[in-house]
Amino acid sequence: DVKVTQSSRYLVKRTGEKVFLECVQDMDHENMFWYRQDPGLGLRLIYFSYDVKMKEKGDIPEGYSVSREKKERFSLILESASTNQTSMYLCASSLWAGRPNEQFFGPGTRLTVL
Amino acid sequence: SQQGEEDPQALSIQEGENATMNCSYKTSINNLQWYRQNSGRGLVHLILIRSNEREKHSGRLRVTLDTSKKSSSLLITASRAADTASYFCATEGPTDSWGKLQFGAGTQVVVTP
Known part of the structure; x- marks a missing residue:
């Protein structure tokens, strides 16, 4: 079974702090994704990556950056956390883009910015 | 941008009943x-239906797709308390690259014993 793990289940940070959210998948998937989930808004794509060192902006990239130095790891960085970034953050991976395939999700990180 | 919209937003049923939710x-x-x-928790994949398919089954799940109406439905038969969850539809478009999906806001289902 594919396993996607996220570094923290709960995180509390202060406004202005730099925040790192880590995601690791163990099934050699090409694609990795970062979403944020807010009530009533569903999942919104922040960034995704289709290969090591490759990244593409999603629908809401402002205030975020990402890093993918190794295939199994995809990091989301909040350069200067703000209260409107309080949210549930979900990481996902999928095998590759050449055919329809499902995304596998981590358990999520609930981030609170005070 | 949000591609899919689920309906209803919330659904409350009793164990043994069927639950139907729609996605446009x-x-x-x-x-x-x-x-x-x-x-x-994180999301778990249930079922995938391709654009050239009209219906698909997996256990107690039945999914239909009507591309002319741009809609899909998910039916859960003989529901159980363990089916209590939020259900999301997600679409992959012909111009979406790298397996990107567009998710709806979800239907919250509560199954009471």
């Missing part, structure tokens, strides 16, 4: 997927 989307798709999310 705006642009053409390659496939449509349904996911389940238990409270405060």
Whole structure:
């Protein structure tokens, strides 16, 4: 079974702090994704990556950056956390883009910015 | 941008009843997927239906797709308390690269014993 793990289940940070959210998948998937989930808004794509060192902006990239130095790891960085970034953050991976395939999700990180 | 919209937003049923939820989307798709999310957890993939398919079954799940109406439905038969969760539809479009999906806001289902 594919396993996607996220570094923290709960995180509390202060406004202005730099925040790192880590995601690791163990099934050699090409694609990795970062979403944020807010009530009533569903999942919104922040960034995704289709290969090591490759990244593409999603629908809401402002205030975020990402890093993918190794295939199994995809990091989301909040350069200067703000209260409107309080949210549930979900990481996902999928095998590759050449055919329809499902995304596998981590358990999520609930981030609170005070 | 949000592609799929689920209806209803919330659904409350008793064990043994069937639960039906709908998803409408705006642009053409390659496939449509349904996911389940238990409270405060990550999403779990349930079923994928391609644009050239009309119906698909998996256990107690039945998914239909009507591309002319740009809509899909998910039916859960003989529901159980363990089916209590939020259900999301997600679409992959012909111009979506790298397996990107557009998710709806979800239907929250509560199954009472």
